[in-house]
Amino acid sequence: MAAQAQHINPDVLAWAMKQAGMGKAQLADEVGAAPTLVDAWLSGSTAPGLTQLRDIAKALRRSTSLFFLPHVPATTPVRAAFRKPYGRRGARELTSEENAEVRIAQRRQKIAIWAAKSVNQDQAVSFPKRLISPAKTAQLVQGWLHWDVTEQVRVGGKSAVTKMVRRSLEDQGIMVVQLAMKSNACRGFSIYDSIVPLIAYNSTGHVSAARTFTILHELAHLLSGEQAVCGSPDDAEEKWCDKFAAAFLIPSDHLNSYMAKYLKKNFIENDDVDSVRRISNRYKASFQCVALRLIDLGLAHQPLYRAVSSSPLEFDGPAYGGEPQTTPLVRIRQYGVTYPRLLLAARDRGKLHDVDARKYLNVNGEDLLKIRQRLTEEV
Known part of the structure; x- marks a missing residue:
């Protein structure tokens, strides 16, 4: 039996491909179809089958329902400051993977902002003033975060300092998320917001100390309170942020x-x-x-x-022992603690349904309870 045709909106498909930075040949390769078939989908002369539509949605990191919209969605341009792969300077186009991860981060940030407002936790994050000198700015930020260099030196390993930096920022209301993009993708990016600013760092192919540096580099971007278009970074700004991160550590x-x-x-x-x-x-x-x-x-x-x-x-030394990597621990590692804390607060106040809280955290009911318990223990 022939697959039932899914009469999607070709304009929406073209828009989603552009947003993902994915051309016809790449989409054809991702879904295992001929480029001529992708042309036919885009012209509307042929409609994909259900399995093909699911493959398209997966490749473009979109829901299948998006492609049935009558009109192309109104969008806000993806705007974020980001740290490029090592050795890359000047402007470059973001990859489809990077575009997708920024969109996902934006959605989670919007949910976190809504949750903060719903429970009256919407005070603006009070960043220290950014000075001309990266080193003097680093001193101000150390005071703001109550950072103790003696403790930094004393802890047992580089991954421990990564956790310390992340937790110190989360204590100030910053949302710090971990991504697993390809190793040649950007090392991280930041999206400024006065209530829930966001830092994302790429964990793939980088030692722990490099992740710490990336988090601090992105913090430097946030200090300016400005947005920078990802594809057109200012190299002078990048160097300032690098010097800030090095001076902090x-x-x-x-x-x-x-x-x-x-x-x-x-x-x-x-x-x-x-x-x-x-x-x-x-x-x-x-x-x-x-x-x-x-x-x-x-x-x-x-x-x-x-x-x-x-x-x-x-290189990082081998890790021995440690807790089993359960779903709650994996989610906290991915999302940090700011995001689940805000969602759970909204749920407790009756502003967010339990089903939606589980959906936004990608967990079941038992895992949600374990995340709550974990967050309570870490206060």
């Missing part, structure tokens, strides 16, 4: 004291990767972050950065 006075006492030197040579490694382990910062900070302070020259970036010298 490695304060100059602290670093100078460490180098004098433990390394017995006040300058790091271009090939001295071992000293970079020791400083990295001290501050739980990535090799590239250490090199950047040393160069910015005049304690090293630019070739050191190229030396630590040219080969995979840094």
Whole structure:
């Protein structure tokens, strides 16, 4: 029996493809169809079958119902500040995967903002003032977050500092989410909002210390309270944000004291990767972050950065033990704590139905209770 034709709106299909940055040939490859068939869908001369429509929706990361709309949806341009893959400078087009992840993050952020307003938790996040100097701004932010460099140095590993930074930001009402995009995708992005600002970081292919750096880089974008179009980043802005993140993790006075006492030197040579490694382990910062900070302070020259970036010298040690990766733990790792806290608060106030809370968190009833218990334990 022939598959029943699904008479979708060709204009909506064309719009969804454009939004996803996906051309005819790529969509054809994703759904296992000939490019000529995609042309036919776009012209309206042929309608896809149900299975084909589901494949189209999956490829474009949309619901099947979208394609039956009578008109192309009114949209707000995707606007976010983002950190490009290592080594990429200047403007570039976002990939379909990046576009899709930004849209998903925007939807969750809108839900979180609605939830905050519904329970009267809609006070604006009070960011510190952004100064001309990245290092002085980093000092202000450390005070704002009650950040203790001594504790940063004392914790057991680089992933622990990632968690510390994330939790400190979430305590201020910032929504910090973890993504699993391809390793060559952007390292992270941020979407400013006065009530629930959002930071997203890519966990794929990056060591823990690099994720910490990305989170802080995106925080620097949020400090300006401005939106930047993803495809047209300002390289001067990117460099400022990098310097801020490095200064936050490695304060100059602290670093100078460490180098004098433990390394017995006040300058790091271009090939001295071992000293970079020791400083990295001290501050739980990535090799590239250490090199950047040393160069910015005049304690090293630019070739050191190229030396630590040219080969995979840094890696995370194997993880042993730990809790079983249950659905509630996975969701908290993905969404952070700001998002589920706001949803649960709205549910408790009768503003959000239990079914919708489970849907937005992608869990069942038992998992929702476990998330609540987990969040209560972490307060």
